[in-house]
Amino acid sequence: MAESKKYEISVTTRVSFVDEQSDVDHDRYVFAYTIAIANTGTVPSQLISRHWLITDATGKVQEVKGLGVVGEQPLLKPGEKFEYTSGASISTPVGTMRGAYQMVAEDGTKFEAPIPEFTLSMPRTLH
Secondary structure, X not given: OOHHHHOOEEEEEEEEEOHHHOEHHHOEEEEEEEEEEEEOOOOOEEEEEEEEEEEEOOOOEEEEEEEOEOOEOOEEOOOOEEEEEEEEEEOOXXXXXXXXXXXXXXXXXXXXXXXXXXXXXXXOOOO
């Protein structure tokens, strides 16, 4: 198998608007996102840290870095998946999130798992 396929993580996302935590009159739009992280490579790998760029419609960027996700640093064997839900707040009804997870494979190799950009959008805002 190709070396690049040894260290491969697939990331998928689902987003929902959290109306009860948002305050549209005060430009506070809250979103919940669920991330599924799957080890599609051939080597067990552990998620060590995360790096997010959260951008609102005005171009304002929030940068978030930290250890693990939701207090965990999951170790994923090939074929295993870890799912978690977290949230973000922005000051416009539409925005985006993207980033990367910093991973360490069982053999000591460090690599990044990119988080493809996804949209945060209040219902009935985008057509």
